[in-house]
Amino acid sequence: MSDRVVRERNLVVRHSVVELAEHWAVALSGLALLVSGMFQLPMGSRYYINSVPGLAWSADFMVSLNVHYAASMVFVAASLFHVVYHGLRGERGMIPRRGDLKTSIEVMKSFLGKGKEPPFHKYLPEQRLAYIGMAVIIAMLIVSGLVKTYKNLYAPDLSYTVVLWATWVHNVGFVLFILAFAAHIGAIVLKPNRPMLRGILTGAVRLDYAEHRHPLWIGEIEGAKPEVKAEPPETAPDRAADREEAPAAVEAAGEVPAGSQDAGGKSAAVPQEPDEAEPGCAKPRGESPPQG
């Protein structure tokens, strides 16, 4: 865990470089898989997509299969890396907890203006539920995709039952992946969630946002270890391992948007009131557009 508060910059480090790399490897390869998978349907010629400049390959099944395979290598390796790496480190923050379903319904109601959000840990309950949902879909796609690849290479006469199962698990997974992808993008478009976009782009979110909406997380960080100064002494060897994992963006001068420093100062000095959570958390002080 590289989570830490950098109060001088009004930031909380939320994701390590490794986590950002995992997320974007899966996201970008997943997008390439969606597109190349659609071209396998086949759609390139039927819908004249191959007439679009630069997309003539969309009607060439061998090219789109090679694109699909190349993206699969990244997708499969990154997904399994994620499970093994975080599994061995004992990181369970995204595993659903008791009551997540009920709480996430309350949160969704609050998006519609009914009731207030409860205080959050690092992740929202629906993020934990969505994580498991996405993990199941990705597992479906990977297992069935590997069976299909093995069949393509070595066993065209594999049991027809196995081939049909793999095919339909893959095709259903494809549709679910599109829906989950759309829901994922839809969730980040919701105003209260927007500050988290910065987290997945740079690794850090605004401290005032986090104190406001994720007080349980901030409590965990501050209870667990001392706050880190913006420019910690170079001679702090015991922090070296964590610092290696912290996104470079947080360290970079000028990364914090103008105005955030002031906002951070205020945020640190003035305790947040729960009432400000809605809609205050959507427009906290020192608001600047999400990065990226």
Added chain:
Amino acid sequence: MKTSDDKHRLSRRAFLKTSAGAVAASGIAWPQKAQARGAGNLATLIDLSLCNGCPGLEVPACVAACKEINRDRIPPVADPIPVPWPRKTVEDWSRRRDVSDRLTPYNYLYVHRAEIDVDGAPETVFVPRRCMHCDNPACATICPFSANHKHDNGAVVIDQDLCFGGAKCKAVCPWEIPQRQSGVGIYLHILPDLMGNGVMYKCDLCHDRLGRGQSPGCMEACPQKAMLIGPRDGMLAEAERRAQQIKGFLYGKDENGGTSTFYVSPVSFDRINATMKKGPGRPDMKPGVERQMAGTDSLGKAVLAAPAVGIVAGAAGALKWLSDRKARVEKDGEKDV
């Protein structure tokens, strides 16, 4: 003067006629029930020196038998056939079911007549054409709905209840064998204007008949016994033996990565191919045609290795982290002491 392709033709014909009985007796010529049911891949041999195109018949016997067996295969076609959007391709053979000189959704076998000039002497070779039932058929492996599959008896079969008629199988087949009939199939019940366009049809090696211990209809009907079916190894050995015997030529062993159909010919396939003008429903016979999907095998193998790469990298990263943490804890402990 005869070329090397043709000089042994007459003696070979005589030899084959006398040896046909011995071959049949050995069990190669006719599929026994045990051979047809799960006894491994079957293959077929088409001997062009024996096929005479059935002179006197309006339609060669093999073609007529095939048409009769598959006469009611295609269900009634929607009227009108939905016009797909945006590419408005409609392929309707339902009013031309009698066509027998090319592949159509209603005709899975035809006989090409090759007029070849052998050193000034005209020779006629008849070449029955149908699906080759490839060893690793791209048409089946690349089907997005697995409507097309290579069964363990070697037959490559399209399930017309699962096929959407996207014609991808035709695009990846070097001989463009599968033929589409629009207006039939599962797509009619989903989004006929936007998705799918009918059903693809081709020879299925009489898969149902094989399951009942019968041989394919075309072979049973051939008066010349020019076509054989049996276990793949035996068929290949027989094809090679015949080709060697006549110093002839073999087609189908290596083409498209290997097939389950072996043509034996006294005339080279380059010459035969030169008489074929590739067009819709009329495949050519280019020797050594390559398997398109071979170009994707390398990345496919890398995909199969990807899980191991991810697991090893994840374990290495986590173990390094655990090791660093342990070192930190020990160092902190020393400081505390």
